Amino acid sequence: MTLETDVCHLGIRQLGEGYRRQRFTAVEVTQALLGRIERLNPTLQAYLTVTSETALDQARSADQALARGDHRPLLGIPLALKDLYLTRGIRTTAGSRVLWDWVSNQDSTCTARLREAGAVLLGKLAMHEFAYGRPIKEGPLATGKNPWSLEHVPAGSSSGSGVAAAAGLATITLGSDTGGSIRGPANNCAIVGIKPTHGRVSTRGVLPMCWSLDNAGPMCRTVEDTAMVLQAIAGPDSADPQCSSRPVPHYQAALRGEARGLRIGIPAPGYLADGDLHPEVAAAVEQAAKVLQEHGAALSEVQLPRAADWQAVWNVFVAEAYAYHEDRLKARPQDYTQGLRDRLYLAAVYTASDLVRAQRLRTRLVAQVAALFRDVDLIAMPGAAQPPQTFAEASEGPPPVMLSLTSLWNLAGFPALTLPCGFTRAGLPIGLQLIGPPFEEPTVFRAAHAYEQATDWHTRRPPI
C-alpha cells in the first residue's frame, strides 16, 4: 500500500491524528494528493487550476505549526475551492472565458477563514459556467466527469467539488448552491454536501448567481468533515449585509450517532408528477427513512407544495443572474457558452411585475413550508428524482427534474444536506436530502450522522 492510497481518502480527524502522531507530515500528504491529481485529473477534469507551489508552502507552514503544538482542527488539511471563490493572487474563472485570466487581489471571506484555519489550498475546481451553464464533457471549459461512471455527469454547478471529494483529489471542498448546486453533485457523486441556512455563511467574494438564493457550503466525504468545515466558515461577516449575526453552535457536538426522538416528515405523494420519481430512488429513500426509524426517529407524512409550482417561482428569480450579466452579455455574447447564454436570455424576458409577483409567491411558499416544521424536526426526501444523467442526456432538453427537489429550500433559505443512501442496479449513486428549519444545522447533522453511522454507503469508493 502506498502513501497515496493510505491518505487520500482519510477524513479531517484521521489526518490530524496522523500528523500529531507523526505517522506522516502535511507535506507528504500534500505531495500524495498532488500526485493523485496529476494522475487522475486528465481523466476526471475536476481541477481548472492546481496550485502546487502554494500548497507545498502552506503544508510546510502547517508542519512547522504542528511541531509547535498548534491544535487547529483544519491545520494541514488539503482543500480545493469551486472556482468562484475569490483567491488572492490565484486566478478565479467561474468556469468561463469571460474571466479566464482574471486574478483577484482579495480572498473571499470563506477563503480567508480556511487560510486562517491552516488548510492547504490544492487548487480551484471546475464548475458549470457562472454556476448556471450546462455540463461540458471535453475541452478547456470541461465541467468534470463522474468518478462512478465517466459517461455520467457529476451534476452541477459545483461539479468539480463533487468529483474531487468523491475521487480522493481533496479532503475538503467548497461549493455554492442557488438551486441545488451543492446537493446535486453530492447526490450524483455519493458524498455529503450542505446548503446552510441563507445567511449562515458569508458569500462575500463568492461570485454570485442570484443574490437572494446563493449559499456557500462544504462538500466532503463524511458528515463529520462537512460539519467541521462549516464550523470554520460559518458566522457573522460585517462585509456581507446578508450574513447573520447569530452565534455559531458547536456542530460536532450534534454528531452523536443517534436519531432517538427526532420527528421526521416524509413528503406525501403528489409533490411530483406521476412517473417523475425513479422507482429505484423512491425505494432507496424509503429504506433510508426506515433506517432512521429503526434508530429511534418517528416518521410522519407532510404535504409539500407541488415541485412544478416552486420551480416556476424559482425560474423568475434567475432574473437576478441576468441583472448580474446583462451588460457583459450584451457587449460580449460570444465570450459566454451557448448553454449559459440561452439560460440568461430566458431569464431576461420576465417583467418587473413578474418579479414582484414571484416575491409574493415566495413569501407564501416559505410560510407554507415553515408551518410543516411545527410538527416535525426535519424533512427527508430524495436528493434528486432521477439517477445521474449521461452527458448526452444533460446537454439537451429542459433542465432535469433534479432541480425541482432542491430549489424549494433555496427559496425558503432553510438548511438542506444531501448524503449517499444507495446505488442503482447500474451502480449510480442515490442521495437522501435532509432539511431543517432555519439555523437548525445541528439537527440536520445529527440525523445525517445517525444515518451514516448505521450504513456503509460513505465507505464505498468510485472504481477509478
Add this chain to the structure above:
Amino acid sequence: MSDISLSPERLRCKLEAAGLQLSAEEIERLLPTWRSHMEGWQRQKEEDLGETQPDLFYQPPEIPS
C-alpha cells in the same frame, strides 16, 4: 403549440424589449424551454390572481328583466 402568446414572434418581441436582438435560429432553440417556463409561470399567476383579486372572477347574478 397554437397559443399565439407563446409564438416565436412573441418571444422575439420580449427579447427585443429587454434590448436583446437574437437570430431566428437562437429563438427557435429557446422556444421549447421558454414555453415550458411560461406555462408554469402562467399557472402561478392565475392562482395568485385568484387569491388576491377574487372580484376579477366574480360573476354578478343576472338581473331579472
